[in-house]
Amino acid sequence: MEFKFDLNSVLRPDSRGIAILAPNSQYRPSRELCFIIDELGKLSATAQGLRAIITTSTKFFGSNDNKLYFKTEGNRVLGMLKTGYRKLFYTNEIGKITELTPLCLLDFYVHESVQRSGYGKELYERMIYEENSQPNKIAIDRPSPKLLSFMRKHYGLSEFVPQNNNFTIYKRYFNGGFQES
Ligand code: ACO
Numbered sequence: 001m002e003f004k005f006d007l008n009s010v011l012r013p014d015s016r017g018i019a020i021l022a023p024n025s026q027y028r029p030s031r032e033l034c035f036i037i038d039e040l041g042k043l044s045a046t047a048q049g050l051r052a053i054i055t056t057s058t059k060f061f062g063s064n065d066n067k068l069y070f071k072t073e074g075n076r077v078l079g080m081l082k083t084g085y086r087k088l089f090y091t092n093e094i095g096k097i098t099e100l101t102p103l104c105l106l107d108f109y110v111h112e113s114v115q116r117s118g119y120g121k122e123l124y125e126r127m128i129y130e131e132n133s134q135p136n137k138i139a140i141d142r143p144s145p146k147l148l149s150f151m152r153k154h155y156g157l158s159e160f161v162p163q164n165n166n167f168t169i170y171k172r173y174f175n176g177g178f179q180e181s
Contacts, residue, residue, distance in 0.1 A: 001039060001111055005032050007075045017078075018126055021060070021068040029061045037068065040080040044109035048144050054107040055082050066106070067130075071123050079110040081123045083131070088139060088167055102139040103131055104167065108147060115146075121154055136172035143168050 010032045011019040021027050034057035041055035060066055066084040070077055086104045091097050105127075110120045128135060135155040140147065151157040151170075159171045 001043065002076045003032075003036065004075075007036070007072055007077070010036065011070055011072055011077075013070070013072045016122075016126075017072045018123070019070045019072065020126075020130060021070075023064045023066070029057060033057070034061075036070075036077060040070075040077060040109060041107070043111070044080065044107055047109055047112070048142075054141075055080070067127075069123055069127055069130075071110075071119050077111070078114050079119045079123050080107070081105070081109075081127055082107040083127060083138075086139070086141075086167070088163075088165060088169070090169055091161065091163060093161055100139075100169070102137065102169065102173070103133060104139045104141055105143075105147075106141050120150060124150075124154075136170050136175075139173070140168045142166045 010030065013019040027033060037055060037057040037060055041053045044055060045051075045053040055068070060068060060082075063084065066082055069081040069083075071079040082105075083103055084106050085101055087099065087101045089097050090100050105124075108120070108124070110117075110123070124135075128138075135151065135157060140151075143151070148158075148168075157170045157172060160168050161171070163169070
């Protein structure tokens with residue numbers, strides 16, 4: 001998505017075009033920054049067929065654990081990813097309930113014009129690097145069919161026990177290890 005104002009001065013991306021907004025970072029809720037977050041949030045919700053928008057500037061600046069990652073190119077934002085910690089109750093195959101507080105992938109969107117070009121993988125792997133984590137350790141809030149395919153293709157992650165809370169935690173969260181494609 002292309003913006004009319006100078007995106008670089010608002011998002012201040014690094015040399016790879018990635019900007020990371022964390023609660024303790026120096027970003028202030030300027031009109032332009034809120035506009036970027038809100039527009040990408042709307043596009044993501046539409047792409048996922050959601051009625052409620054997951055990512056808004058109000059929610060982001062009102063929370064103290066969410067992180068936002070943007071992939072930019074010139075004056076365009078190509079993708080966005082949001083993470084945060086959530087306390088979850090996980091039920092395994094035999095009904096045993098465990099309380100976990102994993103890092104969660106809460107929202108993930110790559111613009112339609114550049115999907116399937118590797119930008120999603122770039123954003124996801126930057127997040128994994130920044131968090132010093134691994135794909136099998138990340139819970140996912142309501143993964144879409146495209147995201148399930150993404151996780152299977154890039155990380156060989158496919159097996160999980162469906163949960164009432166709609167979060168997906170792969171079985172390898174508990175067994176460890178992952179394969180890269
Ligand atoms: N149909 C099926 N699988 C797809 C599609 C698609 N249209 N697009 C991407 N994928 C999966 C496939 O596994 C694909 O590999 P393939 O092309 O060999 O089949 C792989 O992703 C491609 O990897 P990337 O190019 O790195 O992925 P991309 O840049 O497209 O980003 C993402 C993946 C974020 C899922 C993107 O397609 C997207 O924004 N989709 C629409 C919104 C969405 O579904 N977001 C996730 C919601 S769940 C959540 O946010 C927690």
